Amino acid sequence: MSRLNINTKLVRRMLVGFLQDEIWKVGAKKAVLGLSGGIDSALVCHLAAEALGPENVHAICMPYKTSNPESESHARLVAEASGVQFSVVGITPMVDAYFDQFPDANNMRRGNKMARERMTILFDHSALYGGLVLGTSNKTELLLGYGTLYGDMASALNPIGDLYKTQVWQLSEEVGVPKPVIEKKPSADLWAGQTDEEELGFTYREVDELLYRMVDQRADTAELVAAGFKQEFISSIYSKVQNSHFKRRLPVIAKVSGRTIDRDFRYSRDWGK
Amino acid sequence: MDFSVALLQIKPKLGRVADNLALIKEQVEQAIVQKADLAVLPELALTGYFLKDLVPEVAIGLDSPEIDALKELSQRISIAVGFVEVTADFQFYNSAAWFEDGELKHLHRKVYLPTYGLFDEQRYLGRGDRFRAFDTKFGRVGLLVCEDMWHLSAPYLLAMDGATTLVCLSSSPGRGVDEQTLGTATAWRNLTTSTARFLTCRVVYVNRVGYEDGVGFWGGSHVVAPSGEVIAAAPEFDPAILQVSLTDAELRRERISSPLVRDENLCITLRELSRIDQERSC
Numbered sequence: 001m002s003r004l005n006i007n008t009k010l011v012r013r014m015l016v017g018f019l020q021d022e023i024w025k026v027g028a029k030k031a032v033l034g035l036s037g038g039i040d041s042a043l044v045c046h047l048a049a050e051a052l053g054p055e056n057v058h059a060i061c062m063p064y065k066t067s068n069p070e071s072e073s074h075a076r077l078v079a080e081a082s083g084v085q086f087s088v089v090g091i092t093p094m095v096d097a098y099f100d101q102f103p104d105a106n107n108m109r110r111g112n113k114m115a116r117e118r119m120t121i122l123f124d125h126s127a128l129y130g131g132l133v134l135g136t137s138n139k140t141e142l143l144l145g146y147g148t149l150y151g152d153m154a155s156a157l158n159p160i161g162d163l164y165k166t167q168v169w170q171l172s173e174e175v176g177v178p179k180p181v182i183e184k185k186p187s188a189d190l191w192a193g194q195t196d197e198e199e200l201g202f203t204y205r206e207v208d209e210l211l212y213r214m215v216d217q218r219a220d221t222a223e224l225v226a227a228g229f230k231q232e233f234i235s236s237i238y239s240k241v242q243n244s245h246f247k248r249r250l251p252v253i254a255k256v257s258g259r260t261i262d263r264d265f266r267y268s269r270d271w272g273k
Numbered sequence: 274m275d276f277s278v279a280l281l282q283i284k285p286k287l288g289r290v291a292d293n294l295a296l297i298k299e300q301v302e303q304a305i306v307q308k309a310d311l312a313v314l315p316e317l318a319l320t321g322y323f324l325k326d327l328v329p330e331v332a333i334g335l336d337s338p339e340i341d342a343l344k345e346l347s348q349r350i351s352i353a354v355g356f357v358e359v360t361a362d363f364q365f366y367n368s369a370a371w372f373e374d375g376e377l378k379h380l381h382r383k384v385y386l387p388t389y390g391l392f393d394e395q396r397y398l399g400r401g402d403r404f405r406a407f408d409t410k411f412g413r414v415g416l417l418v419c420e421d422m423w424h425l426s427a428p429y430l431l432a433m434d435g436a437t438t439l440v441c442l443s444s445s446p447g448r449g450v451d452e453q454t455l456g457t458a459t460a461w462r463n464l465t466t467s468t469a470r471f472l473t474c475r476v477v478y479v480n481r482v483g484y485e486d487g488v489g490f491w492g493g494s495h496v497v498a499p500s501g502e503v504i505a506a507a508p509e510f511d512p513a514i515l516q517v518s519l520t521d522a523e524l525r526r527e528r529i530s531s532p533l534v535r536d537e538n539l540c541i542t543l544r545e546l547s548r549i550d551q552e553r554s555c
Contacts, residue, residue, distance in 0.1 A: 006450050007453055007455075013510060017484065017489060018484055018489060022484055266325040267327060268287060268324075270287045270486050271287060272289060273287055
């Protein structure tokens with residue numbers, strides 16, 4: 001029995017409550033999210049539908065010409081299962097128009113541009129519907145920095161950012177995410193046949209067990225080695241967490257005054273709510 | 274004396290004193306309608322919890338109109354409530370007040386200010402310096418604010434000072450979900466039930482609900498009998514009013530069958546504490 005096992009009914013209750021409270025208290029009723037066809041956004045979509053009513057959730061699928069057609073069909077499947085509003089906004093014209101000027105751009109630049117293109121569409125629809133943009137990054141990818149800053153990492157609220165991928169799988173079963181979406185291999189879908197685990201070089205289950213001990217239980221290296229993790233694996237994951245930390249913080253502000261935003265000017269975001 | 278307590282498990286708004294006072298009044302009125310004798314609200318019910326730099330902005334003095342309003346309300350029901358207190362020399366405290374018969378009967382300033390993990394209280398607030406039991410219509414009472422309860426000496430001192438009812442006002446964030454339970458909820462229930470049993474006191478625990486910056490306060494307010502048995506509990510995460518009747522018979526029975534408080538030897542405790550203090554000071 002893994003230590004990562006969670007009481008899914010309890011977590012479902014906490015996350016549905018979180019979405020209701022944090023959205024309603026700012027005077028909004030609606031939410032907007034990108035549906036990729038993957039499990040993370042599918043889970044957020046189901047939670048949002050339960051929290052706000054499916055008619056108040058706008059899910060947008062934003063494929064590029066190289067996206068796997070199965071992704072769009074899975075996104076539709078999720079939208080149908082959860083009953084949310086669904087639309088498709090392709091990003092090929094915008095992305096291609098840009099890279100016509102930079103034809104030598106590599107896959108990373110192209111992937112980041114696509115993620116940021118999708119972000120601008122979501123925030124535009126946020127203004128259109130008066131809904132908050134929901135983040136769909138899980139704790140594993142947030143810790144590893146496996147996401148695009150100001151792209152898929154941008155949102156107003158993220159209900160699943162404190163759940164490891166392994167826990168996302170568990171909760172997805174509980175809320176009724178369609179089976180094919182739960183069972184397929186996780187993929188950023190930037191090119192045909194890409195899978196996260198091949199690109200990362202380890203499985204989510206392996207890294208989640210390590211991250212849980214390292215981050216949540218604050219185990220030191222000796223303890224991790226004793227638990228059976230290889231020294232190189234521990235070091236490489238520690239470096240990934242450390243080197244991606246800038247992605248999890250606001251931009252650094254040079255201090256000049258006596259009271260600098262986020263340094264000694266400190267208020268909760270829910271100030272007055 | 275037998276009495277009925279209403280645990281008002283509310284969802285305060287962060288930094289909105291006027292709105293929260295209105296909510297508290299409405300809830301206390303409801304408790305009056307339900308014929309409760311005592312209404313207990315959570316820690317910082319008047320302000321919300323993660324205040325940070327808002328502390329000076331939401332703090333009220335003991336001569337403020339808000340305190341006057343609560344005094345007035347207490348003509349009809351006794352009230353325990355949490356707020357940020359500012360003193361004449363501009364010290365700020367996480368305080369709990371007991372209002373009865375139109376008066377401020379007792380004020381407790383939170384002593385143990387958690388400053389670790391997700392907590393940062395000592396950065397913004399001053400530390401209280403005493404635990405004192407006090408007499409009420411319902412016998413002798415000890416007030417605690419959240420983290421105070423986690424220091425064994427605090428409920429112990431109150432019980433030694435004669436308290437038979439311990440009232441704990443809390444803003445406890447829910448965290449640590451495993452396969453079975455919510456870690457904080459389990460820990461708190463272990464704490465309140467053990468404290469009640471060790472000290473043969475009733476424990477009234479009132480926690481808030483609602484979310485602040487993603488942190489969900491888990492509610493689950495409850496009352497523990499002097500036997501350590503949970504008599505009644507409010508739901509987790511939802512606002513609620515939980516009304517519970519408490520009898521002297523129950524307290525009497527437990528104090529007869531488990532005379533732990535009678536047998537507690539203050540002299541040994543004091544002597545050993547003095548010795549420890551001396552040895553530490555050397």
